[in-house]
Amino acid sequence: MPDEAPPLGPHIQQIRKRRKLTLEQLASLSGVSRSMLSQIERGQTNPTFATLWNLTRALNIDISELVGGQTSNRAQTIDVVGGHFVPEIRSEDGLCTLRILSPAQSAGRTEWYEIRLAPGGALVSDPHAKGAVEHVTVIEGELEVVSGEIRACVPAQGVARYAADLPHALRNVSDTETRAFLVVAS
Amino acid sequence: MPDEAPPLGPHIQQIRKRRKLTLEQLASLSGVSRSMLSQIERGQTNPTFATLWNLTRALNIDISELVGGQTSNRAQTIDVVGGHFVPEIRSEDGLCTLRILSPAQSAGRTEWYEIRLAPGGALVSDPHAKGAVEHVTVIEGELEVVSGEIRACVPAQGVARYAADLPHALRNVSDTETRAFLVVAS
DNA sequence: CATCATTTTCCAATATAAAGGAAATCCTGC
DNA sequence: GCAGGATTTCCTTTATATTGGAAAATGATG
Structure with missing residues (x-):
């Protein structure tokens, strides 16, 4: 039963943008080419374990974090707790x-x-x-x-x-x- | 700085053998070919994320378990800032x-x-x-x-x-x- | 030790991941 | 709106991940 791997591109992109890194910068930090990064972020390729590993090391995150977060858009509220x-x-x-x-x-x-x-x-x-x-x-x-x-x-x-x-x-x-x-x- | 990915083959093999699965069985469970499994276990290839994902699903383990014990190890210090x-x-x-x-x-x-x-x-x-x-x-x-x-x-x-x-x-x-x-x- | 069944490794063919340069796009500041 | 640079995407080439089948190894049985 081949299974559908979860999309991790958007999540990686989110992390990269939050840290204000360009593809170029992340590429030189991680040793993964910009093109590859671009494709990974857009889900157009199926990265190799070594590639992912280098990414996690460059971003200082755990592998499991890559498959984790889906962004949820909540309603616009302020939550005040006395x-x-x-x-x-x-x-x-x-x-x-x-x-x-x-x-x-x-x-x-x-x-x-x-x-x-x-x-x-x-x-x-x-x-x-x-x-x-x-x-x-x-x-x-x-x-x-x-x-x-x-x-x-x-x-x-x-x-x-x-x-x-x-x-x-x-x-x-x-x-x-x-x-x-x-x-x-x- | 390209980094050396940790060896995950021996760990996978250990899990497979513990569960008394043959390469054939794990292959049909995971959808990854026996040959590929054999190569992965012996570290002769650099599996794709999708491949690893299918493996984790078949073995019902978390992806972080594959890299067992390879989390970043910092020195033991207390950092005090006045x-x-x-x-x-x-x-x-x-x-x-x-x-x-x-x-x-x-x-x-x-x-x-x-x-x-x-x-x-x-x-x-x-x-x-x-x-x-x-x-x-x-x-x-x-x-x-x-x-x-x-x-x-x-x-x-x-x-x-x-x-x-x-x-x-x-x-x-x-x-x-x-x-x-x-x-x-x- | 020979034989058969099971399991694993090797091999050739194919699909595709990875890298680097070119084109396109996105931004700023005039 | 139009340059100019910065950033991202596309394209081509190369390296290699993946597969199915063949060969080799393993291991049980008589």
């Missing part, structure tokens, strides 16, 4: 509060949170998906970051980025409440 | 400050910012890439959101989501400084 209705998770000791700011449907891709840590509070996490990276921005207070074997201190207004595909934690080592903004990118 | 070194953009009237929190290499994909708006200040943006959505979270103060033809008000701690592929703006209509987090998802 502060008290934002999903919130509190740790058992009550010292850590996590407000889930990213929409439910983006779960698994990029997610973002506001964290509130009382003095001594911590957010300890198991490894996320392979390749996941966390970006934390301290709004106020101070934060200690632990990722795997290593740790670092982030002052107010500072930003830290670290691997999240291994055990990691955020800890408030100061004596005031710490607020931070956390983005988990997969 | 608050004063985070890239910052100020509007001409000085009423709007934008701190770029997302890493440079994610430009064009998901980007995030901290916004500070003095009373009366505004962040007015041209349309981003098609399909782009913005998610704003008010840290303190209050915000008016305009997306295309429509507008909405977001209170402190509230969240708003709206299309960003048309002209849009954030405006501080209160009389105190407003801080917010803005995530642009493409």
